[in-house]
Amino acid sequence: MRRINKAILTAVSALALTLGASTAAHADGSVTWRNVDPDIQICLGHVNDFWGTPNDVAMSGCNSGEAGWYDQNVGGNEWLQRANNDRNYCLTAYTDSDVYMEQCSGNDWQRWYEEYVNGHWHLRHKATNMCLQADDRGKGIVVRTCDYWAENQMWE
Template identity: 35%
Template sequence: MAKALMVAAAVPALLVATSGAASADGWVTWKNVKSGYYLTGTSDGTVKGAWAMPGVNEDDYQWYDQSNSDGSYNESNGHLMCLVGYYRQVYTESCNSRRDQTNWWQRWYEISTSSGWKLKNRQTGWILDDEGHGGIYANSTDYNNSNQRWK
């Protein structure tokens, strides 16, 4: 009986830990709600939306979600590059992806909405946006549309 209760208690914890971003430090993917493209960042600093295929260029579209003490997250990819929001420009640059070891340009708030996650830059307050054809940028206005929501 006690063993069954322990297993039953562990299942909800497992579901929370794997339910997506903002739940725990770990690897995530960000897929745009409207375009279906994944947020990718290459070793040369380019950030774009692109189709992702399992086993192909996974370092480009998988992000390590590292929480900071201010409630923000670092998004570092398999190339050890952090996602940066410099007003409208979004790119990657070298970073120390450990907790509290990045600057505010490299930090993002992950805000849950009814239509997906909103990624808001810590320094600028601008929202990560997808142009719909692979172009990624940040927008000063949250239009609450599917171009600005990620899952």
């Protein structure tokens, strides 16, 4: 009887560990953020200046190098979105709703919460508590009050 109980306990523990692992946050790594709005359906990209330094953001083709990001967890559900081709630069936003690239320091203006709601990802900015939004059919990138039903704030 003891062997059966031990075997059952081992099986239940293994199952619990497996289920627990499937709900954990993803690890650091390369990502592409494609907007799901049917009028947009292109990816968040960073724009380089004349010298090749990331300094702004725009929507771009999902296969372009500018659409590559390095997702770095900085504790809990807080993430830095680093330019994949120059990880010294991070996606940054301020209270004026502007979003651009700035040299990474890891401050709250560069931290994002990745929230999976209604089957899509929403990037909520830590300092402003607003969500990343593709504005004007993808012509601009801003942060706005979070609307978890707005397709232009949904990413995959």
